[in-house]
Amino acid sequence: MYRFRFLPNRFALISLFFCWFLLCSFLLRIAFLAWQFQEVSLQPGHVLRTLFTGFIFDAVAASLVLLPAIIYFALYPNRWVGKRADRVITYFFFGLTVFIFVFSFFAEVTFWEEFRSRFNFIAVDYLIYTHEVVANIQESYPLPLLIGGVLLVTLFVVFIGLRRGAFSQAFHSKATGTQRIAVFAGFVLVALIGVFGLDNSDAEWSPNRYHSEISKNGVYSFFAAFRNNRMDFNEFYTTVSDERAFSLVRGKLSAGNVSYELSGKSIKRHIKDSIASVAKPNIVVIMVESLSAKFLTTFGNDTSITPFLDSLAGQSVFFENMYATGTRTVRGMEAVTLSIPPTPGQSIVKRPGNSNLFTIGQVFSARGYDNNFFYGGDGYFDNMNAFFGGNGFAIYDRGRGSVLSDDIKTTRHNIEDQEVTFENAWGICDEDIYRKMLKVSDEKYAAGKPFFHFIMTTSNHRPYTYPEGKVKIPSGKNRQGAVQYTDYALRQLFKDAAQKPWFKNTLFVIVADHCASSAGKNEIDVANYHIPALVVNLPGHLNRSIPTQCSQIDLFPTLFGLLHWDYQSNFFGQDVLGSRYEPHAFVATYRKLGYMKGNRIAILSDQKKQSFYRWDKKNDALRPLPMDKGFLEETIAWYQTADFLFLNGGLK
DSSP states (O other): OOOOOSSOGGGHHHHHHHHHHHHHHHHHHHHHHHHTTTTSOOOHHHHHHHHHHHHHHHHHHHHHHHHHHHHHHHHSOGGGTTSHHHHHHHHHHHHHHHHHHHHHHHHHHHHHHHHSSSSOHHHHHHHHOHHHHHHHHHHHSOHHHHHHHHHHHHHHHHHHHHHTTHHHHHHHOOOOHHHHHHHHHHHHHHHHIIIIIOOGGGGOOOSSHHHHHHHSOHHHHHHHHHHTSBOOHHHHSOOOOHHHHHHHHHHHHOOTTEEESSSSSOOOEEEOOSSOOOOOOEEEEEEETTOOGGGSGGGTOOSOOOHHHHHHHTTEEEEEEEEOSOSSHHHHHHHHHHOOOOOSBSOGGGSTTOSSOOOHHHHHHTTTOEEEEEESSOTTGGGHHHHHHTTTOEEEEOOTTOOOOTTOOOOEEEOOGGGOSOEETTEEOHHHHHHHHHHHHHHHHHTTOOEEEEEEOOSSSTTOOOOTTSSSSOTTSOHHHHHHHHHHHHHHHHHHHTTSTTGGGEEEEEEESSOSOOOOSSSSOGGGGEEEEEEESOTTOTTEEEOSOEEGGGHHHHHHHHTTOOEEEOOSOOOTTSTTOOOOEEEEOSSOEEEEETTEEEEEETTTEEEEEEEETTTTEEEEOOOOHHHHHHHHHHHHHHHHHHHTTTTO
């Protein structure tokens, strides 16, 4: 019989789990290195450091996971060891723990496939919104086969424990008091080091992002993200004085047509147009899920999956060089509606205190518009209903019984079953949400009310399912098929809308929330933030390309400029066509805050670190640059003032 010598015999199952966890984590790390074979460095030193760093995080994660078991084995009285209660508790929790972590290893593989990252904020969000996530897994993967595989691996690990005598040792051995104290103290020490002496960012030793991500442990990363869902800018990032930050930003936002309402720590101002048009065209914003610029033939794609969007590019105000601020839908919503750089940690859409803010909806409300938010799923997901409802939008979604909180004073309309022809885990298909929008538009037009609609689509999302027979690529096959269906649904929308009496007086704004994938080997892969944006049906501007580098936050300030509107602004975005506009873009993750001007990019990281690069657009590579104090201060100023205003009520 094999005897587990790593710990005293009473703790044999702890030894077994610890070794099994380390082995699986090691094999998973090897698999990820092989997966990204062409992107990682194969220099022996780099590979060894990846594996060694990973081993440290694996050992800490295993120690943290095992703490409840350690407490049990250390405190359970010797006279009851091996009795029925001890056996039932041990078998049940050992099997359950192994099952959970086998499943987590499988989950890490699917998460890596989608995001090329260890568990992060997205995984934490997914744990909260279980309905959508479980349904998505069911529709994307053969769940019975997956669960069956996890169960088989679990039974195999239990069998090894039985075969090698780990259970027998645990049930027939009694630990001395000294042994109990030593084992307990050892694991607690490692756990304390893991919690207070180790940070997930310590794994980010390499300029190659893949090496840093592979060095992490998924379990540790998950709980690190859960713990750090909000990051205080002043605590984690390099700062300047608030006075200096606001002075810089106010200077950047100044122009001949700008007059500030307040001095000091505010960007509230009046934008005055020389024409000051009173026109009130209807506005329909279509935020398209995961629409990377690289999908369009206009940007070099050779698969012809977006023929309609490509045709619109030549018949619209077309932003050729716009960049998303982040990598999540809520970041896109935040950028477009609030016109603000991304704050570190969670998006404002998901944070407390996000009601009654100054959004683009207020600009429309001041002109008598009726504001509406359309989403094909349950808007409870990602806090969308709370954000839009708390900022004056009526809600149209698939409620599934979820309710708005009592403090949100808005109207909510459920999209009924008879209005749905196709639905998957994330919501109804694009054609259905567009038909609902058309119906509501008819009602608003009949009531003589100009309308502003914000639509969030869902079809271009895993599991990539949509109505059959619409496009050549079968439903559920791949992302390309979903993009093709997205394009098809837009074509049908414009075909149907063109028959409406309100169409000629309606502008359509099409913009992506983020790219289909943001991951790459760089700290921030700039190419994976490039998105298309179009304004369609704007009289006098039917064929106008804007090549200027700009950000998602500049979309509506530019549109208001094209409409020649006077308006109050509390936006960080600017009119890209203004004479004093300096081309720039914000590109960020939840921890790394990037600011790009031309081909230079500064990146602020937590732990008060910063780095500077020159972006080689052709190869999507970042070449290190020396520190530039002026560029650093400007980068800090944008992000610091945005964070300050939200936390101190300055975005109202």
